[in-house]
Amino acid sequence: MPSDGLWRIIRIGTVGLFIAAVGAGLVAGDSWLWVAVEWSPPAYAGFYTPGDFFAPGGFDTATTVALLVAAPVKAALLWLILRTPMPGALDRREKALRRLLYLAVAYALVLGYPIEMLPDAVDAAFQFALWAAIDVLYLLVIRWHSRVLRAAAGVMFAIGLAGMADDLLDELDLPQLGSGAVLEAVLMLGGVAATVLTLVGQRRDGRWSRGTQAAGWLSLSTVALVLPLNLFFARLPVDTAAVLVVMDAIALVGTVWLAATAREMPARKMPADSRPADLPPARRHATRIAAAAVATLPVIALVHPEQTPHLNYTGWSMGCYDRPRFGDLKPAQRDAAFLCRARSTEGGVTPMFPDSLSDQQVLAYGRALCRAKDRDEQQAILTRAGSARPAWGADPWDLVYVCPEIIGVTHPELLRSAAEERAAEASYVAEQNAKCPDPWPRTRGVVQATATYFLFADGDAGYLVYDPDDEAAEEAVERATDRAYDGGTLVGVAGSAALVGHIEDIIDLCLTVKAFRTAPPRRTAGWDQVTEVPIVSRSGTLTVPEKEGGDVGAGAPMPNLAIAGKGRYRLRVYVRLGDAGEEHLVVVFPGASRKRLTLKR
Template sequence: MLLWRIFRIAVVGLVLAAAAVGVVFSDDVLWVAVEWTHPSLLEFYAPDGLDATAKAVLIVAAVVKATLLWLILRVPAPGPLDRRERALRWLLYLAVAYILVLWFPLGLLSDMVDLVFCIVLWSTIYVLYLLVIRWRSWVLRAAAGALFAVMVAGMVNEVLDELDLPELGPGMVVGIGLIVCGLLETVLTLVGQHRDGRWSRGTLTAGWLSLNSYLLVFPLQYLSGGFESDSLVFTIFIDAVALVHVVWLAGTAREMPAGGLPAEPLPPARQRLIRVAVAAVVVLPVVALIPPESTPRTTFSGWSMGCYEFGPFGDLKPEERDDAFLCRARDQMGGVPPMFPDTVSDQQILAYGRELCRTRDREEQEALLRRAGSERASWGVDSSDLVYVCPEIVGATQPDLLRSSDEDEAANEAYIAELNARCRDPWPRTKGVVQATANYSLFADGDYGYYVHDPKDDRGETLAEQAIERLYDDDAQVGVAGSSVLVGHIEDVIDLCLTVKAFRTAPPLRLAGWDQVTEVPITTPHGHLTVPEAGGGDVGANAPMPNLAIEGKGRYRLRVYVRLNGGDEEHLVVVFPGTSKKRLKLKTWKYDSE
């Protein structure tokens, strides 16, 4: 016990001494001494350093927290304990240690480890509360047990969220419910401790004061948008108030021996009054959380992060499809108004959605949206949104919207394979050292063309801009800038057939059958020249492209052949070593004067 008293004096003295040193020498030291967190958080709350007001608040907080720490570290009261009481005492001290110290090393591990630790710890504490505290009323014990179960369910909900599994409900609803239940379970536990009779008035007072966390701190948290408030004083206040709860836990563990006198039995009338009050405390908040039918129920807001979890229609379970439509209907990312006003309930939105599925044209859609009060009625509603509420109607005309991600990927691969199959090597008998033939996809709304470039050149972006500027220097539409050559297209197409070949010497010209042939210089400082690949995107070659710089870094010549075949456009690019810097227009496209 003597060693514990020395430890207690040393810890409290260290907090006060460190705070004093911080006031004189360093804001970081003052922050760590009072807040017990990394000084990097100080840069977040006060990037310009602590002002006089913040320092004064921290000094007061240091004294308050040192006082509370002195109460927390009191020596456990002597006395006999049975097995359950001894287990509850040590688990409560473990909870105190977690709040003060152990959160840091556990925070270095995965979130799942921390969550599982808390679930096991508090589930056991709650069970022992029911067994150790002499509640003297089965109604009180049952009510406390129900609230303890809700608190454990809230922790389980966090685990489900961490595992990306379906949660018990929307985050805001669950959060508010846990705050209410946390308040009530603390109240009932304090009532049980008072009826037990072994805990002192000081410990019970600390428990009642700890309710400030629910009555004041948490409402302020939601009003201010979360704990990440820019108010440093608010942050310090939260930490100081939260420590009162730890004083109550430590006092509960310290006074576990049943040395106190049992509480006097209450008169029957008062017992009935307590039963009614306990029942009201448990039932009324639950009733209050159930809104009337006239009140809009909004499962998802326009900013709900959970909406990003909904993928294509084919990936969703039937019970998830309505939620996906609600997310899209309430979406207001990018500053756009939602499809329906916030005053419209989930049930009404789903009803409007199914009615929109039965409209015959865009005018009927707009009229229905205006009737619902939509701010974007003139936009109508896309079939990609409506498919979630009426797949049988949308799927009849647009079956591709019913696909899953895997089916979409397979369909896209089949489409790309079909495009590539249409492209043929225009020089099948002239084999390059390396070569490839594939469809090249351009932007649907217009694109300059495609690059042959050195992707490892650090000047790539600058050279690409210069190549764009030089693209229209003549009617060949080939822009050259160092290691970047931009090849334009003659017709307004979104796909063209591209063949690339690399040779060790200049191949024959073979101008016949081509509408335009241009030869330009290109360099590579890293020995790499290639054409961008689509790689799952919308733009680029739809097959692997080889390195055309077969002789390593240095100078090369690049010859571009272009011809039109009906509405299609075909390009052949050949690359070979060459030091000439000349730009040669070997054959020029003859534009139709009409």
């Protein structure tokens, strides 16, 4: 351990640095104040505040007040945590317990964030190993003066470790110890009972001061504060960041207790002649076996038998929110991806399989579905499995995860990774764009573009030429769509939006857009329909939606056609059926006329 002088330097320097950082945060702004008080990156605040954390408004009043109140409280608690350890002789077990308690304190103060940057399973394994060692040493170091009390503490410690083991199994994607609100309540109450028994043991031991025991009881009382605080803040117009700051400050009381327990380990030692004699080797060996059994047997006892279904993955499991493609998954991850889809209730749909089936049974049925010859056979398999929607069958994009060797033969595109899919999509769009020529190659607009416009495969009203930055854009689009349908016209227009329809039932068309400073010649020869309508740009923008990661839109970036800024424009639409399919030419130029002209039909 560091010397007393060095320890005092660390204590004064740390608390002084904290106070200086808070002062600097008050000057530098909300993000720095958050870092100084909460000891976490400013991006963490984004999880608890609506909108952009770096918005000009910053935190609301309640969050700022909570940070300013929490700062002196945390400074005082930090001063207590960093008190110099009491001198005195310690045996091997007591030295180990003191070091592990200080490691737990370091985790709470500084190590937690860097460890959280590692995979979640690493953090869960570290905490399980740390507290398993601390609990066993608690049983061996504290003088309980009662076998019943020691045994009860061992049972409660084991229940708490079972909860941590359950979290570790979850992070490792292994069968968990169980699920449900009842088990969670038992594990939580077991942790509270373990703390109570530890405090009783400290009192009976006599080494630890009343202040240390008071810190322990206060740390326990923070559990009872969670519900009232949540209810209190729920009644106020504040963000949950304020609650987070308050609870984070209160949680340091538990760290004070751990640090004080380590600090006073040598205090109030029993006289040497009154200490119990060392146990014989056989008894020491038996004690170690018993301590190991207390830590592991409850975990083994809570594991479900094989006939009980383990639902590691449901539609709401944390690992199911991402929907990775087959090519991005390792072989060991593909079964889990299928389980996520097979039990998904996304969109309010009924899951493919009931919860009464285990993961292994669902996977077996999934592979059977892969081998089915048609939908009727799939329906029979799902009926046998107890599915609530057997008539739906199973889709290849779900089954590919359990039988890629079968699905990949008929749907090789499903085997791609996300990067391969993006490359294939970009190649396809470029190929389609290349099929569309510019119908006015010698008439250059101020801005122009030619691309394929992709429509919905099951029928689409057409495409928009509109002002996306207009505050009334949605209303304008809705009215333009109604006018196109109700009037049976090629172009429906309303204010800053125009919906351009198509002649044939198609899934894509060739689109060229050009903007001019003055009206170009009409040149209606060779076109089937030519329509000119008024349109307005209230923000200085008129454009056509681009296909960006979706299925609908232009296959290339579309320019801003409102080249004269805000104001009124004329929109002329040319349509014809040619060798390239259905071709559209959209011409935009400034014009105050509000007349609708049918130049050719």
